[in-house]
Amino acid sequence: MAQNTLKIALAQLNPIVGDVAGNEEKARSARAEAARLGADIVMFTELFLAGYPAEDLVLKPAFQDACRAAVERLARETSDGGPAILIGLPWREKDHLHNAYALLDNGAITVRFKVDLPNYGVFDEKRNFEPGPLPGPVNFRGIRLGLPICEDIWTGDVVECLAETGAEMLLVPNGSPYWRGKTEERFNIAASRVTESGLPLVYLNEIGGQDELVFDGASFVLNADCSLACQLPAYEETLALTTWEKGDEGWVCRAGPPATVEEGEQADYAACVLGLRDYVEKNRFPGVVIGLSGGIDSALCAAMAVDALGAERVHCVMLPYRYTSGESFQDAEDCAKALGVRYDTLPIAPAVEGFEALLQPLFAGKPRDITEENLQSRARGTILMSISNKFGPMVVTTGNKSEMSVGYATLYGDMNGGFNPIKDLYKMEVYRLSALRNEWKPKGALGPDGVVIPENILSKAPSAELRENQKDQDSLPPYDILDDILRGLVEEELRVSEIVAKGHDLETVKKVERLLYLAEYKRRQSAPGVKVTRKNFGRDRRYPIVNRFRDQGAVAYRPDEAMERTTAKPQRAAMDV
Incomplete structure (x- = not known):
């Protein structure tokens, strides 16, 4: 019966x-x-x-x-x-x-x-x-x-x-x-x-x-x-x-638990923390090391790492050079103190200048350009990987989806690392999640309550600080505009004409589309990261590296025009090889 x-x-x-x-x-x-x-x-x-x-x-x-x-x-x-x-x-x-x-x-x-x-x-x-x-x-x-x-x-x-x-x-x-x-x-x-x-x-x-x-x-x-x-x-x-x-x-x-489920940006943040935690734990890393620059991306990654693993398993390192501002020094130190992590400062001038001296016989007669700027990023990447090799923590890489989209990053430099918790978050989303974390902490998070990302990091203009007075938007459209264009190109697969119809400038949209395609070779070499959007780079979006298609009959640009996070002119930037 x-x-x-x-x-x-x-x-x-x-x-x-x-x-x-x-x-x-x-x-x-x-x-x-x-x-x-x-x-x-x-x-x-x-x-x-x-x-x-x-x-x-x-x-x-x-x-x-x-x-x-x-x-x-x-x-x-x-x-x-x-x-x-x-x-x-x-x-x-x-x-x-x-x-x-x-x-x-x-x-x-x-x-x-x-x-x-x-x-x-x-x-x-x-x-x-x-x-x-x-x-x-x-x-x-x-x-x-x-x-x-x-x-x-x-x-x-x-x-x-x-x-x-x-x-x-x-x-x-x-x-x-x-x-x-x-x-x-x-x-x-x-x-x-x-x-x-x-x-x-x-x-x-x-x-x-x-x-x-x-x-x-x-x-x-x-x-x-x-x-x-x-x-x-x-x-x-x-x-x-x-x-x-x-x-x-x-x-x-008749009976079962009635839990409340996080939604919206709270869900995004919790997903990033869980993804980072399990990648570290399941691969049996003792902890993580992060280059803490004083900028918004590394600050958010550090907060997520502490929430995921606890402050005692997070090591933050400031890697300054001559272009690192006093403001960045202070912001990085304040962030590290708020999170309660180990914090060290390792100036990179000896490494950068050593590389420049080594290369000088080959570079004699050539003007300084993005090559020397990228040496800064690559020196930082090498130092972080050396700490990882010596002590065992995984390097957390900190590039956001806006940067990964247009190639505003340096291969074997700031792209070095094992995992990226914010890889699928656009820049403006990074700001929103940072502000959110200052007023809310997910259940089970191991980090401190209250403000963990200094307010000055949220309010200052973003910069890679690879040259005097550099700002990201010397080379890129404003991030709110860039992110909206990228969502149209990446998540929605819109035509250029459809994005322009939303109110964007035609030449700006074509420029962003060109950079998106040219940066494919970099994304293939980037660390995995948490999927948050409907279409992430990696498992979702699979585009060819060799690809001459451009919408609306745009000319086929050569691979050596891919963008670096550097001083390069917006219309033509050199590619890493």
Whole structure:
């Protein structure tokens, strides 16, 4: 006889890609906790045993074997009469590898395969998996559970098939990465499937950082009337018990936690912190080292690092040269004091002047230009990497999306580093998040309360300080204009004419488009960073380096015109080689 009550434990956890044994043990511990809570079944996320996304690692037979052995061990343990398990893993069936979700109960394994494999944006699952057939529900102690996997609910076919074949509820495991506005998008998709099927739905999402992606959790439950029955927090691990009852109208979730989820700029900041923390932790770095210049980008990165790791694991270094202003000295020192980090000053003049002396025989008779300016940046990069090599901390690189877009950065200089938490934030967003952090701190952050980025850093004009009185906007449009043009070119893929129609100057738009294309070779060599927007550089936007296309018949500029963060004239700047 089917039961009329059900307790489902939702395990919103942070697996590590490739750590099959660790993920198995995490599942085992969560099941034990679910048993203490009185759960009938504990639900894990998509490909939990493998970690998500494991990319081509899932193609390795030894890895497939390890995942299969882990699920078989867990299945045997369910013979103890405790909670059943729902868990994701790669599953080879004959000659086909599937993204699978397995029900483990009373020692037995029942699997369902993902049907709709996403192959857009950051996803390329068709490279790794074969789609499964349209599924029916699985029987769990007399209850028919529909198990669509992540993308399976983004169109209607899988859920329609499950409803027609008798499913009583939809339990959806997800590996859904964060980008701005994603929370509302998930709710809308889930509500559509609930409305079409008349079935309640559990949306369980993983949390954690994996390379460029951040998974924000924010799992939820919708009843059949689309009312929100349960909301789990974002950006933190949790095991939550939900209580269900079956009445004349079907199953209803009667109890579950009602968390509040960060939105907007708070969500962006929290995503950057989580992405940085997990990149450092999962790669087992002891901490990070940051070149703290007195500018807004490095200050925000330092604040994020302290929030992620704690002040004792963050080392900030000021690397001044003759063009470093007294204002920058003071701002960097004030920022370091506010954050409570170790702070050292290492003047770079001996390194820069040593390089210039070494190169003088080759450069004799040539005027000074961006080459000498870039020696400053490269000296700083070498020093930071040397600290990393000697003591082990990872170098945090600090270029924002505006700079990465137009190549306003120096290869093997300020682009040096292992990870960039603000890589997908435009310059004006960097300012907004810095102001936000001065008045708000995310839950669980390890940094101090209050103002951590001095107000003068927020108010002064940005400068790379590679020459006297240099300002960024000697070479670039004002950042509010530049960012709006870049959003049109990058996120929206607008025509130049469409951006001009929004009120921008034609020549400015064409210049920005040219710089965007020419800087592709630099971005290919840049550190990974947290994805925040719908289209980041890296997993999302994949453009050729050799590329002569320009919109509106613009001439094809040569690669040696790519921009450096230097004194170069705006219309023609030399490229690093």
